[in-house]
Amino acid sequence: MIKVAAICGSLRKGSYNRGLLRTALEVTEESVNGIEMENIDISPLPMLNTDLEVDGKYPPVVEAFRGKILEADSILFASPEYNHSVTGPMKNAIDWASRSPNVWADKAAAIVSAGGSSGGRRSQNHLRQIGACLDLHFINNPEFFLNAFQPPAKFDGDGNLIDPAS
Numbered sequence: 001m002i003k004v005a006a007i008c009g010s011l012r013k014g015s016y017n018r019g020l021l022r023t024a025l026e027v028t029e030e031s032v033n034g035i036e037m038e039n040i041d042i043s044p045l046p047m048l049n050t051d052l053e054v055d056g057k058y059p060p061v062v063e064a065f066r067g068k069i070l071e072a073d074s075i076l077f078a079s080p081e082y083n084h085s086v087t088g089p090m091k092n093a094i095d096w097a098s099r100s101p102n103v104w105a106d107k108a109a110a111i112v113s114a115g116g117s118s119g120g121r122r123s124q125n126h127l128r129q130i131g132a133c134l135d136l137h138f139i140n141n142p143e144f145f146l147n148a149f150q151p152p153a154k155f156d157g158d159g160n161l162i163d164p165a166s
Contacts, residue, residue, distance in 0.1 A: 004028075004037040005072035009079045009090030009123075011043050014159035016114035016148045017078035023161045024076060024112070037076070040068050042093040053099070062096050069097045074108040075136070081115050081123035086130070098134050105135040114146040114154070121145050 006025065008018045021039060028037045044061045046052060052059050058066065069075070079086055086094075097103045111127055113120025124145070128138050146166055148154050154163045 002035045002074065003072045004035060004074050004076050005068055006037050006039045006076045007042060007078070007090070007093060008039070009042075009077065009087040009093075011089050012159075014157065015080070016146075016155050016159055016161075017080045017112070017120075019155050019159040019161045020112045020114055020146070021076070021078045038068070038072075040065065042089055045089075045093055045096055048092055048095045058096070058099070065093065066097050066099075066103050069107075070103040072107065074110070075104070077109065077111045077127060079111055079113050079120055079123045079127050081113065081118065081120040084122040085126045086123050090127075091130075094130060094134070102134060104131070107136055108139065109136045110139045112144040112146075114148040116149060117147055118145065 006021045008015060008021050010017045012018070025037050025039060028035050042065070045065060046059060046061070052062075057063070077090070079090060082088070094104070109131060111124045113124055115123075124143070131138055146154060152163055154161065154166050156162050
């Protein structure tokens with residue numbers, strides 16, 4: 001069984017990127033054998049502050065998050081684009097899991113994005129740059145960028161993917 005940790009960089013309840021992950025989870029459960037995917041919530045993580053590291057231990061919520069990443073064989077990131085980069089919550093999660101020992105190391109990773117006209121392309125590029133120094137091995141093709149605002153409607157008001165062609 002291949003374990004995939006699914007991480008969304010948006011904390012918004014109706015996030016389109018969260019909707020992409022929900023769809024990936026549903027499709028995997030319904031029609032893909034041999035893959036177990038789990039959504040990993042990054043919203044409880046405190047902002048990275050090394051003062052919170054005491055006697056080589058991280059806060060319990062950080063330890064739990066790091067454990068989920070360590071247990072996973074691969075990572076699926078859903079990365080919205082903010083200011084041509086990844087979101088603050090995504091970078092915070094990446095930074096916590098990169099603290100010694102780096103639990104991202106030697107894992108396969110993929111990225112999906114939904115957003116404006118570029119569909120999150122620049123955040124994906126930046127995430128790949130960050131991942132290179134963490135020893136993440138990104139799948140380069142196919143790439144998935146979804147322009148969430150181009151007709152027909154791609155998502156409903158709750159951020160659920162509703163366009164079957166997408």
